[in-house]
Every structure is written in structure tokens, then in C-alpha cells.
Amino acid sequence: MSKMPAWADAVLVPLISIFLAAILSALVILFIGEDPIAALNLMVDGALGSTYGWGYTLYYATNFLFTGLAFSVAFHAAQFNIGAEGQAMLGGLGVAIVCIVIPWPHWSLALIFALVGAAAFGAFWAAIPAYLQATRGSHIVITTIMFNFIAAALLNYLLVNVMRPEGSMDPATGKFPEATHLPTLHDILGVFGIPFSKAAPANISLLIGLIACVLVYLLIWRTRLGYEIRAFGKSESAARYAGISPVKITVVAMMISGGLAGMMAINNVMGEAERLVMNATEGAGFIGIAVALMGRNHPLGVLLAAILFGFLYQGGAELALWASIPRELIVVIQALVILFTGALDNMVRMPLERLFGAVRREG
Amino acid sequence: MDLATALQILDSTVRLSTPLLLACLAGLFSERAGIFDIGLEGKMLMAAFFSAAVAALTGSVWLGLLAGIASSMVLSGLHGLASITFRGDQLISGVAINFLAIGLTVLIAQDWFQQGGRTPSLIGGGRFQEITLPFADTLQGVPILGPIYHDLISGHSILVYVALLMVPLTWWILFRTRFGLHLRAVGENPAAVDTAGLSVVGLRFAAVGICGILCGIAGAYLATGLQAGFVKEMTAGRGYIALAALIFAKWRPWYALGACLLFGFLQAVALRYQNIDLGAFTVPVQFMDALPYILTVVILAGFIGKAVPPKSGGVPYVKER
Numbered sequence: 001m002s003k004m005p006a007w008a009d010a011v012l013v014p015l016i017s018i019f020l021a022a023i024l025s026a027l028v029i030l031f032i033g034e035d036p037i038a039a040l041n042l043m044v045d046g047a048l049g050s051t052y053g054w055g056y057t058l059y060y061a062t063n064f065l066f067t068g069l070a071f072s073v074a075f076h077a078a079q080f081n082i083g084a085e086g087q088a089m090l091g092g093l094g095v096a097i098v099c100i101v102i103p104w105p106h107w108s109l110a111l112i113f114a115l116v117g118a119a120a121f122g123a124f125w126a127a128i129p130a131y132l133q134a135t136r137g138s139h140i141v142i143t144t145i146m147f148n149f150i151a152a153a154l155l156n157y158l159l160v161n162v163m164r165p166e167g168s169m170d171p172a173t174g175k176f177p178e179a180t181h182l183p184t185l186h187d188i189l190g191v192f193g194i195p196f197s198k199a200a201p202a203n204i205s206l207l208i209g210l211i212a213c214v215l216v217y218l219l220i221w222r223t224r225l226g227y228e229i230r231a232f233g234k235s236e237s238a239a240r241y242a243g244i245s246p247v248k249i250t251v252v253a254m255m256i257s258g259g260l261a262g263m264m265a266i267n268n269v270m271g272e273a274e275r276l277v278m279n280a281t282e283g284a285g286f287i288g289i290a291v292a293l294m295g296r297n298h299p300l301g302v303l304l305a306a307i308l309f310g311f312l313y314q315g316g317a318e319l320a321l322w323a324s325i326p327r328e329l330i331v332v333i334q335a336l337v338i339l340f341t342g343a344l345d346n347m348v349r350m351p352l353e354r355l356f357g358a359v360r361r362e363g
Numbered sequence: 364m365d366l367a368t369a370l371q372i373l374d375s376t377v378r379l380s381t382p383l384l385l386a387c388l389a390g391l392f393s394e395r396a397g398i399f400d401i402g403l404e405g406k407m408l409m410a411a412f413f414s415a416a417v418a419a420l421t422g423s424v425w426l427g428l429l430a431g432i433a434s435s436m437v438l439s440g441l442h443g444l445a446s447i448t449f450r451g452d453q454l455i456s457g458v459a460i461n462f463l464a465i466g467l468t469v470l471i472a473q474d475w476f477q478q479g480g481r482t483p484s485l486i487g488g489g490r491f492q493e494i495t496l497p498f499a500d501t502l503q504g505v506p507i508l509g510p511i512y513h514d515l516i517s518g519h520s521i522l523v524y525v526a527l528l529m530v531p532l533t534w535w536i537l538f539r540t541r542f543g544l545h546l547r548a549v550g551e552n553p554a555a556v557d558t559a560g561l562s563v564v565g566l567r568f569a570a571v572g573i574c575g576i577l578c579g580i581a582g583a584y585l586a587t588g589l590q591a592g593f594v595k596e597m598t599a600g601r602g603y604i605a606l607a608a609l610i611f612a613k614w615r616p617w618y619a620l621g622a623c624l625l626f627g628f629l630q631a632v633a634l635r636y637q638n639i640d641l642g643a644f645t646v647p648v649q650f651m652d653a654l655p656y657i658l659t660v661v662i663l664a665g666f667i668g669k670a671v672p673p674k675s676g677g678v679p680y681v682k683e684r
Contacts, residue, residue: 028467028470031474032470032471032473032474033474080454082454082458129660132660132663132664136663136664136665137665138660138663138664138665139663139672141399141401141454142606142607142610142659142663143660143663145401145603145606146603146607146656146657146659146660147656147660149600149603149652149653149656150653150656150657150660153649153650153652153653153656154649154653156649156652157647157649157650160649161647286458286462289455289458293455324473325470326469326470326473326480328465328466328467328469328470328480329466329470330466331462331465331466331469332462332463332466332467332470333466334462334466335459335460335461335462335463335465335466336459336463338455338458338459338462339441339445339456339459339460339463342451342452342455342456342458342459343445343446343449343451343452343453343455343456343459344444344445344449344451344456345449345451346449346450346451347449347451350449
């Protein structure tokens with residue numbers, strides 16, 4: 001089989017896939033009797049036209065950054081972690097416990113321990129399926145799906161029966177104390193004299209997400225553990241002969257993945273809602289799959305894809321508000337992106353490989 | 364608990380098990396042929412919408428059923444295209460199909476009916492009516508057996524009986540016909556099937572197609588039998604419970620019936636009782652909701668017998684050159 005140049009593999013294939021997904025999305029908009037160009041203008045204007053729009057776009061992007069990184073770390077170890085949703089729910093639980101139980105003097109201390117709590121709960125929720133996969137051979141896809149539902153039931157129980165404040169009908173915790181409220185982009189940029197919308201939820205978690213991107217890059221490509229994860233992901237038998245323990249790598253990679261998914265909670269639970277509500281994750285765990293696939297499981301790609309999806313989410317909300325296009329349009333676009341960049345990858349790749357092969361033979 | 368209450372719960376068990384059973388058997392065909400399908404949920408949802416929509420527009424539930432099956436088959440074809448023709452990742456394809464269904468059903472529902480992503484409520488011929496089996500009314504007076512026959516066995520829509528008949532039919536097709544043998548072989552060792560001169564691609568597409576038909580019936584039952592119309596995300600995770608039941612049943616038809624009845628029973632109990640007071644402690648309703656998933660994890664972990672999936676499940680077949 002003829003090989004493609006690296007740039008074509010890393011850039012051209014995903015671009016063509018996204019282009020195909022975009023065309024089909026436009027056709028869907030046409031089909032429901034709306035104008036795709038007008039819709040796009042509305043989305044761009046609503047998501048990027050003001051600091052308010054940017055504030056929401058970046059807020060969503062932060063969620064997707066964490067879940068995208070989570071999926072990609074597991075994917076490097078050839079583990080399909082479809083459970084980021086449940087892990088992020090548990091992360092929210094960790095954040096809520098840290099914020100409510102301990103009276104924090106300052107948000108910075110609260111943030112550090114909330115991060116630890118979120119990561120620990122998320123990692124724990126990923127560790128069980130990972131351990132069962134590694135030692136008992138239970139398929140990780142199925143167990144992580146099951147764990148999503150178990151997490152939802154667990155949270156439902158805790159919010160209704162345990163963590164709900166006295167007298168409240170709403171299945172949610174009470175508001176976190178003032179001292180745990182995180183600085184928003186408005187506060188941070190204000191220090192430098194840059195005006196930014198006060199109402200938008202983007203907050204300091206974005207910076208944590210960016211740091212996580214760098215750390216994941218260093219982990220995967222610059223450490224021994226990262227090498228072992230990639231080696232194991234490429235060939236389990238080769239890794240085994242090289243003395244890499246499959247159980248250790250599966251569990252460690254999945255725990256890092258679950259920890260990253262859990263850490264999303266500092267953005268949506270601590271940063272935005274400032275309390276734990278039912279279904280706080282809003283499907284961000286699944287969008288992480290699309291983000292990671294589109295970003296080719298590289299932190300830089302994941303970052304770009306997360307921003308694109310942040311844009312889609314905020315733009316989609318604006319569409320639902322101003323045009324008669326339901327928000328579910330975003331779900332369709334998300335599905336098309338997963339389909340083209342993930343499942344139908346070969347449909348784009350095979351003709352391209354043939355094309356490059358033909359060019360090389362002539363040249 | 365008296366007989367009437369027990370019968371009500373069991374009756375509700377049968378109703379709630381039906382979509383699970385149809386989806387579970389759908390997954391059984393697909394996975395036995397080596398194509399993992401986590402898109403059962405999406406196919407059911409798509410079929411639920413199109414069956415309800417067409418039934419609402421035409422007034423004929425049978426046309427609705429056909430439309431449901433057709434829409435589910437389209438998604439099956441997509442899954443086949445991605446995972447068989449282009450040898451893509453079957454899991455990713457399934458995930459994409461689930462989201463596609465969630466999004467498209469609401470978009471189209473809003474476009475067609477403008478009722479916030481639902482179809483109008485179905486009335487009269489737009490729904491599958493309950494069938495009264497022969498002598499159900501005359502025998503109702505017979506102690507114990509009469510009410511059981513009248514309330515539990517009789518009085519369901521035709522699709523419930525279709526689902527139950529599918530169990531022996533699936534068993535017969537898979538284990539007593541040449542086609543079934545080929546289908547199972549292609550899930551275990553596609554290279555051997557290829558060497559024998561049979562088409563791996565053709566067999567797998569056939570399996571995925573049957574899966575589409577059954578998911579279509581399951582979705583149609585949800586929207587036109589169990590309930591009267593489509594509402595947003597009405598499958599509510601049933602596709603995943605069916606997947607769980609499939610593993611619970613270790614990919615065998617009769618066990619699938621048992622697993623689906625068990626999970627349907629859990630749903631029925633959770634529906635009827637909020638919290639179950641066992642004297643010493645109370646079982647919260649959330650635990651009943653989570654029980655199918657917990658049981659599946661336990662089964663998968665091999666603590667109660669070992670669940671061994673078809674050997675070549677999830678692996679695209681590449682012909683040697």
C-alpha cells in the first residue's frame with residue numbers, strides 16, 4: 001500500500017473529512033427549510049462576535065478540552081473510553097464534596113484541592129472498568145457505558161436523598177460558599193485592563209485546561225510512561241515482550257484519562273454553576289470523542305477541535321434562540337464529524353492514498 | 364401482594380421487555396456475525412420517530428411500522444458501509460449513529476410538526492391496538508388461571524407476540540439453518556468462510572440488515588404500541604440495556620428472552636414502587652434503575668460464568684492479497 005506524506009495524513013485527511021461533514025450539515029439545514037449561509041453568519045456572530053459570545057465559546061471549549069484529552073490518552077493505550085461522561089459526573093461529586101465540606105479561606109487553595117478531588121473521583125470511576133478489562137477481560141467499551149448509567153443513578157440518589165439542602169425541592173446541592181468561586185475571564189483580563197463580558201462563564205479553568213494540554217503532550221511523547229502507553233497501544237504483544245505490564249498500563253492510562261475527564265468539573269461545576277446539579281455534564285463526555293478523533297489524539301489538535309466545538313455549541317444556542325432551528329442541529333453536526341473523521345476515515349484515506357501513489361509513480 | 368398487583372407488574376414486565384427483546388435479538392444477529400453494534404439505541408430512536416410520524420400523517424400504523432423499519436435499515440446500511448466496506452471502527456460508527464438519531468429525529472420532528480420535537484399524539488388506527496386472545500373474556504371467571512390468561516397473556520399489541528415468536532425463530536435460523544451456520548462462522552472465523560467460497564461482506568451485510576429490521580420493529584413498538592407518539596430521546600437508554608441483556612445472555616436467543624424479561628421486570632418494579640421498604644433497610648429507586656448495568660458489569664467480570672463474545676467481533680475482515 002502506498003504511503004501518504006505525513007502532512008497529508010495529519011492535516012489533509014481531517015480537513016477533507018470536516019469539509020464533508022460541513023457539506024452534509026448544510027444539506028440538513030437546507031432540508032429543514034433554512035438558509036445555511038444565514039445560519040452560519042448567525043452562529044459566527046453569536047459565538048465570536050462579542051466577548052460575551054467568546055466567553056461562552058471558551059467555556060464550552062474548556063469542557064471539551066478536558067474530555068477530549070481524556071479520550072485521547074486512553075486511545076493511545078488502545079482503550080476506548082466511552083465513559084468520560086460518567087467520570088466527569090463523579091468529578092463533579094468530588095468537587096462538590098471538597099467545596100462544601102471544607103471552609104476554604106481563598107479560592108486558589110479550594111481550586112487546588114477541588115482539582116485533586118475531581119481527578120481522584122474521575123480516576124476511580126475509570127479504574128474499575130480498566131482493572132476488569134486488564135484482569136478479567138471484560139470489554140472496556142461495555143463496562144464504561146454501564147458505568148455512565150451507574151454514575152447517573154448514583155448522582156441522582158445522592159442529590160435527591162443526601163446532598164439536597166433541607167427544604168429544597170430541586171435535586172441539587174446548595175450554592176458553594178463565596179470563597180470557592182473561581183475568577184472568570186472578566187476578572188483575570190480586568191487585571192490587564194482588557195475589557196471582557198462579565199456575564200460569560202469562561203473562567204480560570206481554561207488556563208488549567210491549557211496546562212493540561214502541555215502536560216499530556218509531555219506525558220505521551222516525552223516520558224517513559226508515555227512511551228509505554230503508546231507501545232502498548234500499537235501492539236500489546238510487542239509491549240509484553242518488552243517487559244511492559246499490560247495490567248499496569250491499562251489501569252494507569254485509564255486512570256489518567258478518567259482523572260482528566262473528572263477535572264472538567266472545576267469548569268462546569270465549580271466555575272459555572274457553583275453547585276452540583278443533575279446532568280451537569282450535558283453530554284460533554286461524548287463530545288470529547290468527536291474532539292479527540294478530529295484532533296487526531298494530539299493535544300494541539302484536541303485544543304483546536306475543542307474550540308471549534310465550543311463555537312458550534314455557543315453558535316447552536318444562538319441559532320435556537322434567533323432562528324427556528326433546534327439546538328439538536330449541533331448533535332447532528334457532532335455525529336457527522338464523528339462519522340467522517342472516525343468511522344468513515346478510510347473512505348477519505350483510500351482514494352487519497354491512491355492519488356498520492358499515482359503522483360509519485362509519475363514524478 | 365395479591366394476585367391482581369402481581370399480574371399488573373408482570374403485565375407491565377411483558378410490555379417493557381418487548382422493545383428490549385427485539386433490540387437484543389437485533390444485536391444478537393449483528394454481533395454473532397462479528398459486527399459490534401452500540402448503535403441499537405440510535406436505530407430504535409430513528410424508527411420510533413419515523414413510525415410515529417408516518418402513522419400520524421397517514422393514520423395507518425402499518426405504514427408507520429414500514430417507515431420505522433426502513434429508517435432503521437438506512438442507519439444499518441450506514442453502519443455496514445462504515446464498518447464492513449470501509450473497515451472503520453465499529454464502535455465509533457455506533458456512537459456516531461446514536462448521535463445522528465438523537466439530532467435528526469428532533470430536527471425533523473420540529474420541521475414537520477412544530478411541537479417542540481415530538482409528534483402529535485396517535486389515536487385510533489395510528490396505534491397498535493391490544494389484541495384479545497380467543498376465549499379470554501369467557502375464561503376470565505376461572506380462578507387464578509383465568510385472570511392470568513386474560514390479563515397477562517392476552518391483551519397485548521401484536522408486536523409483543525411478534526417479539527416473543529422471534530426468539531424461537533432466531534434460535535432456529537442461527538442454529539438449524541445453513542444461513543445461520545454461515546452467519547455464526549463469519550463471526551468466529553471469517554477467513555475460513557472466505558476460503559469456503561462464501562462472501563464475508565454479503566453475510567455481514569445480511570446480519571446488519573436483519574439487525575436493522577428488528578431495531579425498526581422495536582422502535583415502532585415504543586412509539587406506536589407502548590406509547591402514543593414520539594417524544595425526544597424516548598428510547599431512554601433501552602438500546603444500551605438491550606446490549607447489556609445480550610452480554611447477560613451470552614449471545615444466545617433463549618437466554619436473551621430470560622435476560623430481557625429480568626431487565627423488563629426491574630423496570631416495571633422501578634416504575635411501580637419508588638422506594639422498596641425491606642424492613643431493615645430501604646432499596647432506593649435509583650438502585651433498581653442501575654441494577655441491569657451493575658448485573659452486566661458483574662457478568663462481564665466473569666463472577667457468574669464467563670461471557671465470551673464471538674471471536675472476530677469488532678474486527679474488520681481484510682481479504683488476503
